[in-house]
Amino acid sequence: MEAYKVLPGPEGYLPPAAAMHGAQIPETGEALVEGECVPMEVAVKVIANRLVSAKNPTFFPGPLLLWKTTEYALERGRLIREIAAEVGAKVIPMPDYRPKYPMIDPAVEINPNHPNLTIWHNKIDVGVFIGVHCHQANLALKIIRGGTDCYTMALCAEDGHEEANASLRDANNDALKMVLAAVKEAKSKGGAADV
Amino acid sequence: MSRPKPELKEVSTSYMLFEAEREERFITGSEAVREAIRRANIDMAISYPITPQSESMHLVGDLYAEGYVKEYFRGENEFAVMSQVAGAAMAGVRTFTATCGPGTLRAFENFPTWVGSRLPVVMAFMTRGINAPLTIQPDTLEMAFMLDTGMIMLHAENAQELYDMLLMSFDVAEQTTVHIPIGVFVDGFFVTHTSQKVNVVCEDVKLGGYNPGLSPVPHIDMETPPFRLMRDPFVMKSNFISYAAHASWQQETMSAAFRAKKHLKKYLGSFIEQENPDAPIQIVASGTAVAQSREAITLLKEEGIEAGLVKIKTIRPFPTEEIRAALANAETIVVPEFNRVGWLAREIASVIPNNDRMVLGPRVYGGMTMPPDVIAQVVKTKDFVGV
Numbered sequence: 001m002e003a004y005k006v007l008p009g010p011e012g013y014l015p016p017a018a019a020m021h022g023a024q025i026p027e028t029g030e031a032l033v034e035g036e037c038v039p040m041e042v043a044v045k046v047i048a049n050r051l052v053s054a055k056n057p058t059f060f061p062g063p064l065l066l067w068k069t070t071e072y073a074l075e076r077g078r079l080i081r082e083i084a085a086e087v088g089a090k091v092i093p094m095p096d097y098r099p100k101y102p103m104i105d106p107a108v109e110i111n112p113n114h115p116n117l118t119i120w121h122n123k124i125d126v127g128v129f130i131g132v133h134c135h136q137a138n139l140a141l142k143i144i145r146g147g148t149d150c151y152t153m154a155l156c157a158e159d160g161h162e163e164a165n166a167s168l169r170d171a172n173n174d175a176l177k178m179v180l181a182a183v184k185e186a187k188s189k190g191g192a193a194d195v
Numbered sequence: 196m197s198r199p200k201p202e203l204k205e206v207s208t209s210y211m212l213f214e215a216e217r218e219e220r221f222i223t224g225s226e227a228v229r230e231a232i233r234r235a236n237i238d239m240a241i242s243y244p245i246t247p248q249s250e251s252m253h254l255v256g257d258l259y260a261e262g263y264v265k266e267y268f269r270g271e272n273e274f275a276v277m278s279q280v281a282g283a284a285m286a287g288v289r290t291f292t293a294t295c296g297p298g299t300l301r302a303f304e305n306f307p308t309w310v311g312s313r314l315p316v317v318m319a320f321m322t323r324g325i326n327a328p329l330t331i332q333p334d335t336l337e338m339a340f341m342l343d344t345g346m347i348m349l350h351a352e353n354a355q356e357l358y359d360m361l362l363m364s365f366d367v368a369e370q371t372t373v374h375i376p377i378g379v380f381v382d383g384f385f386v387t388h389t390s391q392k393v394n395v396v397c398e399d400v401k402l403g404g405y406n407p408g409l410s411p412v413p414h415i416d417m418e419t420p421p422f423r424l425m426r427d428p429f430v431m432k433s434n435f436i437s438y439a440a441h442a443s444w445q446q447e448t449m450s451a452a453f454r455a456k457k458h459l460k461k462y463l464g465s466f467i468e469q470e471n472p473d474a475p476i477q478i479v480a481s482g483t484a485v486a487q488s489r490e491a492i493t494l495l496k497e498e499g500i501e502a503g504l505v506k507i508k509t510i511r512p513f514p515t516e517e518i519r520a521a522l523a524n525a526e527t528i529v530v531p532e533f534n535r536v537g538w539l540a541r542e543i544a545s546v547i548p549n550n551d552r553m554v555l556g557p558r559v560y561g562g563m564t565m566p567p568d569v570i571a572q573v574v575k576t577k578d579f580v581g582v
Contacts, residue, residue, distance in 0.1 A: 113437070
């Protein structure tokens, strides 16, 4: 069986779960790029290049970040804003997981049950999830892969996400600093750090 | 009631299973449950009696009195127990319960709900018959109903495996990427009510505690706003978005079971075990049918007939690739089971090529034993008349 590639969509009516088609959770020190485990440093550069070359990159901070007030979380927020500022990205929050009826305001928030609405409305070509509970993040990532052509990333503090096009695991604040440094390097090279 | 507070050192699951000093005891399967739970650092255990499970949760109640289990009570019935277990697990504590047979079916709605809610419940099922006329005797039919709940299912052959599988299950179930319930199944009476040698870990250690902060879904934590908003059901409206979200949700729980393989393998070593893998006749079994099959293989050998054994330890996730490989060269495949429907044979037939190699039996049920010569006879005749 040919290895399943976790590529940007739109993949179709109901895309398969990447884990069921061979995509594995990376081990410590590794990360995921399009369904394959690679060294973390490689994934950081892929993420930086995608962010720098994107037309409309957007960060989606979730409840694990938005509702935390620890110094660590505040620093995490500052790092995200710094990266976003470097690449000219928007920040659209996912404050909770409640479905919004009849419809969310896709200009100001994203929701895991219908994240495609926010991607479509804002014409987002690169989306970065951070601080979203793993189950809800995978839900959103798969729905985005199904219905949009957005390149998705997950900066996960736990084990990483097969459903994202690129995902770090153990993405603590030091890892965010690595992403920031890689973004600056990519910008200095005209948008393409060596991978 | 003031309870003692045993001073126990917290250890990792790997240390508990592979490094800690053990001593041999001659105990029943029910007592093996007690010894596993004594060391499992359980926050909440909820019981409801049903033979042959009753003794195990009674013994867990004794552990509460001795201070090893933090909270314990008896629910109103099995449906209530499983619902209460769900509430406790959603609140972020480590839970344990057990039931069997009619209790399993009475509680049934809860099991897929546990999975969808990503609850890392660990539970023991001491299988017994479920259909009228009333029987309390061993029968694995309830496992057929459990196959598609989404739960991880392990099937222990004996009290030692029951003990070890229970202890490993907490770590597997509580992994962020897994976080779905695990059922450890064991054949009622044959294991629960017979005394066997069981190597148990010394009594001064327990597993490290559960950290609900690593859950892939928010647990009930009123300190973290806005919890109430996070669990609202989304399938209250009829539109494509609701359906697609639910479908993706189900895919995510299936992925969780897939991800469990890595962690299960770490503790089990393998999902199947083989004896005499080159024999043209292979007997495939799980639970106590494995032990009876071993005896049958010995009988057959005395008659000059070579037969091999494939023991299946994980029923869900089903070890498809391993079984295909193990049976690649088998000419005849015999599947002895303690139930009427032959659910294990169906599972195997659905994943191997040329399944006309299979003899769909022997099967015994309603509490009957499975004498090894009955298995040997089916191997020799390559025929099982069936039900």
